[in-house]
Amino acid sequence: MNTDKLQIALLGNPNVGKSSVFNQLTGLRQKVGNFPGVTVDKKIGATTLQKGQNATVIDFPGTYSLYPTSSDEKVVLNTFANPDSKDYPDVIIYIADVTNLERHLLLLTQVQELNIPIVLGLNMSDIAERKGQITDIQKLSKKLNLPVISINGRTGEGIDLLKKAVLEVTKTPLATIDAYSFQKNDSEKHVIQEILNSENIDNPYQASLWAHHVDDLSFLKTGTKENINKIRANHDYNDMRFQIDETLLRYNFISPLVQDIVKENHQLESSSATDKIDKIVTHKFFGPVIFFALLLLVFQSIFSWASAPMDWIDGGIANLGEYFKDILPEGWATDLLLDGVLAGLGGVLVFVPQITILFFLISLMEESGYMSRAVYLFDRLMMKFGMSGRSIISLISGGACAIPAVMATRAISNWKERMITIMVTPLISCSARIPVYAILVAFAVPNETVLGIFSLQGLAFMGLYLLGIVATLVAGIVFKLILKSDAPSFLAMELPSYKVPHWKNVALTVSEKVNTFVTEAGKVIIVISIILWALATYGPGNSIEDAAAKATVELQDMNLDEVASADYVAAKQLEASYVGILGKAIEPVFRPLGFDWKISIALVTSFAAREVFVGTMATIYSVGSAEDDIAPLRQRLTNAVNPVTGEKEFTTATAYSLMIFYVFAMQCMATLAVVKRETKGWKWPVIQFIYMSALAYFGALIAYNIF
Amino acid sequence: MGIINNLVSIDRLPLGKIGIISEFKDKVIGSRLIELGLYPGKPVSVIRKAPFKGALYLKSDHQSFAIGHQEAKTVFLTTTSEK
Numbered sequence: 001m002n003t004d005k006l007q008i009a010l011l012g013n014p015n016v017g018k019s020s021v022f023n024q025l026t027g028l029r030q031k032v033g034n035f036p037g038v039t040v041d042k043k044i045g046a047t048t049l050q051k052g053q054n055a056t057v058i059d060f061p062g063t064y065s066l067y068p069t070s071s072d073e074k075v076v077l078n079t080f081a082n083p084d085s086k087d088y089p090d091v092i093i094y095i096a097d098v099t100n101l102e103r104h105l106l107l108l109t110q111v112q113e114l115n116i117p118i119v120l121g122l123n124m125s126d127i128a129e130r131k132g133q134i135t136d137i138q139k140l141s142k143k144l145n146l147p148v149i150s151i152n153g154r155t156g157e158g159i160d161l162l163k164k165a166v167l168e169v170t171k172t173p174l175a176t177i178d179a180y181s182f183q184k185n186d187s188e189k190h191v192i193q194e195i196l197n198s199e200n201i202d203n204p205y206q207a208s209l210w211a212h213h214v215d216d217l218s219f220l221k222t223g224t225k226e227n228i229n230k231i232r233a234n235h236d237y238n239d240m241r242f243q244i245d246e247t248l249l250r251y252n253f254i255s256p257l258v259q260d261i262v263k264e265n266h267q268l269e270s271s272s273a274t275d276k277i278d279k280i281v282t283h284k285f286f287g288p289v290i291f292f293a294l295l296l297l298v299f300q301s302i303f304s305w306a307s308a309p310m311d312w313i314d315g316g317i318a319n320l321g322e323y324f325k326d327i328l329p330e331g332w333a334t335d336l337l338l339d340g341v342l343a344g345l346g347g348v349l350v351f352v353p354q355i356t357i358l359f360f361l362i363s364l365m366e367e368s369g370y371m372s373r374a375v376y377l378f379d380r381l382m383m384k385f386g387m388s389g390r391s392i393i394s395l396i397s398g399g400a401c402a403i404p405a406v407m408a409t410r411a412i413s414n415w416k417e418r419m420i421t422i423m424v425t426p427l428i429s430c431s432a433r434i435p436v437y438a439i440l441v442a443f444a445v446p447n448e449t450v451l452g453i454f455s456l457q458g459l460a461f462m463g464l465y466l467l468g469i470v471a472t473l474v475a476g477i478v479f480k481l482i483l484k485s486d487a488p489s490f491l492a493m494e495l496p497s498y499k500v501p502h503w504k505n506v507a508l509t510v511s512e513k514v515n516t517f518v519t520e521a522g523k524v525i526i527v528i529s530i531i532l533w534a535l536a537t538y539g540p541g542n543s544i545e546d547a548a549a550k551a552t553v554e555l556q557d558m559n560l561d562e563v564a565s566a567d568y569v570a571a572k573q574l575e576a577s578y579v580g581i582l583g584k585a586i587e588p589v590f591r592p593l594g595f596d597w598k599i600s601i602a603l604v605t606s607f608a609a610r611e612v613f614v615g616t617m618a619t620i621y622s623v624g625s626a627e628d629d630i631a632p633l634r635q636r637l638t639n640a641v642n643p644v645t646g647e648k649e650f651t652t653a654t655a656y657s658l659m660i661f662y663v664f665a666m667q668c669m670a671t672l673a674v675v676k677r678e679t680k681g682w683k684w685p686v687i688q689f690i691y692m693s694a695l696a697y698f699g700a701l702i703a704y705n706i707f
Numbered sequence: 708m709g710i711i712n713n714l715v716s717i718d719r720l721p722l723g724k725i726g727i728i729s730e731f732k733d734k735v736i737g738s739r740l741i742e743l744g745l746y747p748g749k750p751v752s753v754i755r756k757a758p759f760k761g762a763l764y765l766k767s768d769h770q771s772f773a774i775g776h777q778e779a780k781t782v783f784l785t786t787t788s789e790k
Contacts, residue, residue, distance in 0.1 A: 064743065065741075065742045067738050067742070069735055069738055069739045069742075100744075102744055103742070103743060106742065106744075240737075243734075243738060243741075244731075244741065247738075247741045247742075247746065248741075248746060248747070251746055274771065275771075278764070278771065282755060282757070282764055284756075284758045285758075288758070372773065375773070376757060376762045376764065376773040377757050377761065377762075379757075379761070379762055379773075379775060380757060380759060380760065380761040380776065381759070381761075383775075487735075488735050490735060490736055490739070490775060490777075490778050491762055491773060491774060491775035491778060492736055492739045492740055492743065492772070492773075492774045492775070493743070493772065493773055493774075494770065494771070495764070495771035495772060495773055496771075497771075
């Protein structure tokens with residue numbers, strides 16, 4: 001074996017604390033990659049087994065067995081059934097929960113038949129100790145014929161011994177496995193033998209996996225698949241029957257073994273604490289109440305706690321820009337650096353506080369075991385809309401910002417449910433829509449009170465939010481009908497005992513999410529920012545300079561102060577830029593919605609982020625210096641009259657039409673960049689952009705014609 | 708007084724009563740339950756149900772599980788009752 005490039009697979013059931021062990025082994029020396037052809041993340045890290053002996057560790061998704069029921073599990077099967085895979089390991093570190101050995105040994109006995117050297121790490125030994133459970137590790141090691149190490153993923157206890165054992169199993173030749181032999185019936189034996197002969201492979205269990213999962217194994221060539229299917233048909237191969245038989249036979253070996261080596265002295269204490277908590281937390285009435293209280297906390301924290309750091313980032317980037325403006329020579333390169341690159345960087349970093357806070361809270365919920373209770377409570381409800389119980393977290397977070405919400409869908413294991421959640425989440429009104437709604441509602445809805453207590457403007461705001469929620473759910477139903485699923489969607493899962501969250505895992509989850517966003521989605525955001533900046537700054541030929549000169553001449557008769565003059569020039573320059581030309585070019589498309597070229601320009605620029613709409617409108621209407629104060633813009637909009645027709649430029653109908661447009665429109669490059677990152681391609685963000693834009697267009701068209 | 712064996716699906720098992728898993732009618736759900744350690748011969752009881760025909764909260768050997776209402780209809784148990 002080539003020990004210079006030792007490849008270790010970290011394998012085990014879900015919720016076994018595998019990621020803690022991965023973190024202990026690799027520390028911060030980890031990165032995220034892709035498994036071929038699927039959207040499942042591959043976490044790879046480097047570890048040092050001993051001085052001068054490094055190894056690569058791949059953290060495989062939590063898996064119950066080699067009979068996959070989700071996309072995650074298919075990845076594991078496709079790697080382990082394919083010795084030619086570049087992810088195929090030299091050694092397996094198999095992590096099992098010592099308090100729940102019986103179930104955790106199932107997958108172990110399966111991969112053991114593939115003749116890959118294995119070291120078994122028994123995790124949760126501290127919990128076992130507290131429960132008064134004693135495990136005879138030596139006996140277990142002897143019966144399973146592999147090294148067994150007691151470890152604690154949280155404290156790092158036993159990790160060194162684990163590394164040592166890995167080195168040893170790579171040096172000693174493989175012991176043949178005769179600890180147990182699983183009876184197979186004649187049909188299966190024949191199928192396996194024929195595959196071994198015809199496909200030139202030598203491991204019977206590998207042949208059995210090929211026979212069983214022929215349709216799920218993407219690496220098999222068409223000829224091989226045809227051959228296997230023929231063999232299966234000849235011998236009347238019944239996969240369900242064999243699966244149950246095989247699994248039960250394994251349990252027939254595992255159950256007595258576990259009973260033999262595990263001695264329990266006390267009643268299960270932590271389990272009864274879990275029971276007490278669950279009595280309230282999963283209660284018919286209090287369960288949902290507690291859940292929504294927690295979600296309110298999540299929502300509130302992304303919304304309000306993030307606003308201060310977001311302002312710091314905005315302010316910091318602005319100060320940095322000022323600073324560089326002073327020290328750098330004037331010219332296009334400086335403009336590009338400051339207004340293009342630096343502004344784009346600001347546009348990326350500004351999302352970091354929201355992502356940090358959301359994933360801090362989500363990983364607390366995941367780590368403690370609460371998340372699976374939320375799934376228990378809401379799976380049924382979300383299923384109607386094509387989503388999973390976990391989707392509800394994304395939808396609610398989407399109320400603050402779609403970016404962390406889309407990233408949070410990673411925890412949804414069913415591909416179809418995850419896609420639907422990603423596709424519909426941006427329809428929930430996020431915080432960036434608030435400034436847009438604010439100016440439009442203030443313009444169109446009278447500031448009156450109805451029924452004594454309700455503000456009419458407040459009701460209009462709520463109406464826009466509700467419209468977003470309804471659209472989200474309806475879109476969910478539609479996607480549920482359209483999308484094909486790769487694995488059936490169903491609910492059958494473990495509800496793990498509650499645990500105190502481990503800070504190191506929480507910190508690593510948060511830093512991984514922030515890192516992925518900044519490095520991967522960030523690139524796309526910066527590129528688009530630079531393009532938008534260039535379009536808004538430059539025009540064909542000398543058009544910008546000409547527009548400025550012309551405006552200066554006009555200003556001489558207008559008697560404006562310095563600020564108003566600067567605003568006026570800025571408006572004329574924007575009009576003369578490529579964005580201005582683009583806005584005028586697309587005006588005919590938006591005319592039926594009541595949008596003139598000025599609004600069309602704002603639609604183009606607000607693709608960067610929805611709130612940019614307000615800023616652009618302010619610039620076009622020559623009140624750019626008013627910044628956050630919307631009153632001057634509102635005043636201008638009310639008074640604006642088309643010089644040719646004498647009609648009002650901005651009517652109530654236009655305002656309503658725009659409101660509806662912004663409820664539905666996918667006007668956010670950052671979200672599209674994240675969707676691209678999460679779905680690993682441009683297909684889904686493009687579909688999303690098209691369907692949301694169509695919804696926005698026709699929604700606004702209807703609104704414009706009603707009002 | 709005699710003891711008879713009844714075959715019922717999990718969704719019809721009365722709360723708190725223990726049944727022994729006997730058969731699966733659905734391949735995928737059966738596979739997942741076996742993986743979770745809920746295979747024929749294991750005792751289960753239903754502790755509570757989520758509202759509006761939601762999921763069932765199950766216990767088996769001190770461990771907790773959740774299974775959807777529709778999914779529960781595909782898992783059959785034997786129960787013993789006195790007559």
